[in-house]
Amino acid sequence: DTAVSQTPKYLVTQMGNDKSIKCEQNLGHDTMYWYKQDSKKFLKIMFSYNNKELIINETVPNRFSPKSPDKAHLNLHINSLELGDSAVYFCASSHGPAGSGEYFGPGTRLTVT
Amino acid sequence: SQQGEEDPQALSIQEGENATMNCSYKTSINNLQWYRQNSGRGLVHLILIRSNEREKHSGRLRVTLDTSKKSSSLLITASRAADTASYFCATAIYNQGGKLIFGQGTELSVKP
Numbered sequence: 001d002t003a004v005s006q007t008p009k010y011l012v013t014q015m016g017n018d019k020s021i022k023c024e025q026n027l028g029h030d031t032m033y034w035y036k037q038d039s040k041k042f043l044k045i046m047f048s049y050n051n052k053e054l055i056i057n058e059t060v061p062n063r064f065s066p067k068s069p070d071k072a073h074l075n076l077h078i079n080s081l082e083l084g085d086s087a088v089y090f091c092a093s094s095h096g097p098a099g100s101g102e103y104f105g106p107g108t109r110l111t112v113t
Numbered sequence: 114s115q116q117g118e119e120d121p122q123a124l125s126i127q128e129g130e131n132a133t134m135n136c137s138y139k140t141s142i143n144n145l146q147w148y149r150q151n152s153g154r155g156l157v158h159l160i161l162i163r164s165n166e167r168e169k170h171s172g173r174l175r176v177t178l179d180t181s182k183k184s185s186s187l188l189i190t191a192s193r194a195a196d197t198a199s200y201f202c203a204t205a206i207y208n209q210g211g212k213l214i215f216g217q218g219t220e221l222s223v224k225p
Contacts, residue, residue, distance in 0.1 A: 004155075033213075040217070041150075041199060041217065041218050042215070042217055042218075043156075043201065043215040044215070045212060045213065045214070048212075056212065058212075090155060090156070092156075097205075097207060098205060098207075098212055098213045099143060099144055099146065099161075099203075099204075099205020099206070099207065099212075099213050100161075100205075101146065101158050101161055102146075102156075102158060102213060103158065104148075104155040104156040104157070104158075105155050106154060106155045107153075107154070107155050
């Protein structure tokens with residue numbers, strides 16, 4: 001059974017479009033995250049949620065809006081996509097606070113043309 | 114700002130050899146973790162070492178932590194071709210809202 005799943009796996013879209021990435025975890029974890037990995041493989045946290053409440057917003061442009069309908073889901077909506085948004089986006093979850101051993105999803109490769 | 118720096122950035126060895134990767138960080142931490150990322154895949158948690166621990170083992174993995182030098186190392190013994198991947202260290206800092214900050218990774222290539 002997949003622990004942390006993301007859809008879609010690949011997303012190709014044009015500048016200016018709005019897109020969403022969905023994430024679900026079936027581990028019963030309280031905390032979920034979105035990370036961005038750039039072309040140099042550098043991983044940076046974007047958001048973290050604990051029990052549907054926003055904990056960290058790491059100076060991400062407000063074109064990015066996370067939504068957590070329940071503690072098993074954390075979706076990422078991106079408005080007015082820009083070329084620089086091209087990256088791999090990873091969802092993750094952990095039972096405890098950040099750094100307690102995160103489980104990562106398979107990633108969504110977003111390409112903005 | 115980036116917390117961890119890893120060394121070397123790339124490492125190529127033969128099967129059966131040991132691989133050592135190093136990670137340095139800048140601020141006090143609660144724990145340090147190592148993750149593996151196979152090409153095109155998500156990250157897999159390998160091992161967590163707390164700030165009051167000096168060494169930890171898991172199978173063929175050995176991790177050390179030196180908080181006085183703000184550094185950690187990951188040793189993979191008797192490497193296999195399947196160990197080919199990128200390895201990342203990540204530091205957990207609880208008093209910053211609970212952040213996990215990643216280094217830039219070491220690309221390990223194990224040749225059969």
